[in-house]
Amino acid sequence: MGTNQSWGGRFTQAPDTLVAQFTDSQTYDRILYRQDILASQAHARMLGTQGVLTQDEAKTLIEGLSKVLAEIEAGKFTWRASLEDVHMNIEARLTELVGSVGKKLHTGRSRNDQVGLTFRLFVADEMTVWQDKLRALIETLCTKAKAEQTTLLPGLTHLQPAQPICLAHHLLAYAWMFKRDCERIDDAKKRVRISPLGAAALAGTTYPLNPYEVAKDVGFPAVYPNSLDAVSDRDFVIEALSCASILMMHCSRLCEEFILWAHPSFAFLTLPDAYATGSSIMPQKKNPDVCELVRGKSGRVYGHLLGILTVMKGLPLAYNRDMQEDKEGFFDTTTTVINSLGVLTGLITHLTFRRDRMLAACKQGFLNATELADYLTQKGLPFREAHHVTGRAVALAESKGVCLEDLDLPTLQSLDPRIAEDVYPVLDPKTAVARRETLGGTGPVSVAKQIEDLTQWLNHA
Numbered sequence: 001m002g003t004n005q006s007w008g009g010r011f012t013q014a015p016d017t018l019v020a021q022f023t024d025s026q027t028y029d030r031i032l033y034r035q036d037i038l039a040s041q042a043h044a045r046m047l048g049t050q051g052v053l054t055q056d057e058a059k060t061l062i063e064g065l066s067k068v069l070a071e072i073e074a075g076k077f078t079w080r081a082s083l084e085d086v087h088m089n090i091e092a093r094l095t096e097l098v099g100s101v102g103k104k105l106h107t108g109r110s111r112n113d114q115v116g117l118t119f120r121l122f123v124a125d126e127m128t129v130w131q132d133k134l135r136a137l138i139e140t141l142c143t144k145a146k147a148e149q150t151t152l153l154p155g156l157t158h159l160q161p162a163q164p165i166c167l168a169h170h171l172l173a174y175a176w177m178f179k180r181d182c183e184r185i186d187d188a189k190k191r192v193r194i195s196p197l198g199a200a201a202l203a204g205t206t207y208p209l210n211p212y213e214v215a216k217d218v219g220f221p222a223v224y225p226n227s228l229d230a231v232s233d234r235d236f237v238i239e240a241l242s243c244a245s246i247l248m249m250h251c252s253r254l255c256e257e258f259i260l261w262a263h264p265s266f267a268f269l270t271l272p273d274a275y276a277t278g279s280s281i282m283p284q285k286k287n288p289d290v291c292e293l294v295r296g297k298s299g300r301v302y303g304h305l306l307g308i309l310t311v312m313k314g315l316p317l318a319y320n321r322d323m324q325e326d327k328e329g330f331f332d333t334t335t336t337v338i339n340s341l342g343v344l345t346g347l348i349t350h351l352t353f354r355r356d357r358m359l360a361a362c363k364q365g366f367l368n369a370t371e372l373a374d375y376l377t378q379k380g381l382p383f384r385e386a387h388h389v390t391g392r393a394v395a396l397a398e399s400k401g402v403c404l405e406d407l408d409l410p411t412l413q414s415l416d417p418r419i420a421e422d423v424y425p426v427l428d429p430k431t432a433v434a435r436r437e438t439l440g441g442t443g444p445v446s447v448a449k450q451i452e453d454l455t456q457w458l459n460h461a
Helices: 017-023 026-049 055-073 086-104 111-147 167-192 211-218 227-232 235-262 289-312 321-350 355-361 369-378 383-400 409-415 423-427 429-434 444-460
Strands: 152-157 160-166
Touching: 026 055, 026 086, 026 111, 026 211, 026 321, 055 086, 086 111, 111 167, 111 211, 111 227, 111 235, 111 321, 111 444, 152 167, 152 355, 152 429, 160 167, 160 429, 167 235, 167 444, 235 289, 235 321, 289 321, 369 383, 369 423, 369 429, 383 409, 423 429
Parallel strands: none
Antiparallel strands: 152 160
């Protein structure tokens, strides 16, 4: 016999050295050790309960697996490439510790359903960490918003001046996005947290297993109703990567705005030194590298999502080794998401906003034009006509190089006699913001309610 592989009974020759290296996954999937041991202990416990193993055998396996866990966490575990993956490395060490009973651990299961449960546990755990990081980011945005409820800045559409809003409202828009990310992850976890154990290789097993017991033991509320689907499914990874891609898109959009705002043309904020870098040649530079990296890493996460979709699109039922490619992309993604959310939270905590620059920018680009149109509408002019009159007012002010509020009353009245002295308070950007108290608007009452609602959600999430 030329191979020591667990599956080597029918083989007379060991794998070629290059093949062994090519198929070796323990170099990266060893990160799953904790979840694999948890799942194996649940499986052993169930085997004992069902009488497939004796209670003493099950106890020996459970205690032996705890010893393996302790060795790994103490850095005393020897990983062997010849055993291919985390699962066989753990089983082999277990057998060394407890003897031949260790060889009974795999009774009634295959690596197909074993890997499926182990990886699902890991994905669910990591998605919970994402949610913790998202809540910290939302809390930071709410804290900043509380301090900026009276700060005005230009709201943009098409990256052009549109209407004045308050900075708190702008920050809260991202807080609501990240809240949706948390909720999206919650929904996806319902489909991640389904146990495939009991499906064995693809057809189920002849042993009297109780898959519900294993699922309950590991904290999963459901089991797969179809053994083929159980070992073939990687939707849970795809959904997780989709959630990660969307939340990274939100991070990227926020970072893009900070990059713009840090530019001297805007100068809406000052980057903290600890979250910026300099240039090797230009002494004056203060580069928003943190924001740029988060923006760039969103593409990295998208790539992993596309990668697993491409892997899965042509696979027949049931398990195929192609599916081993589901892990490295997710491992890289979860590291990217956790680090990005953490660094973005720190950046926002230490950002300084230039309120004077934001207010000055509200005077450029005729952001109060809609206020004049609404004013005329309230005076009885149909909105489309009011829109036309206001457009003429903007053109006139632009030709004179002044703002709308700088046009004197006779000039405004030459455009429409309904305009009176009371138009000037309406054209003040502070008034424009204060008047917008519709649900979700930028007015102070609306913004305060948003902060309250998000805070209550954080307290109960």
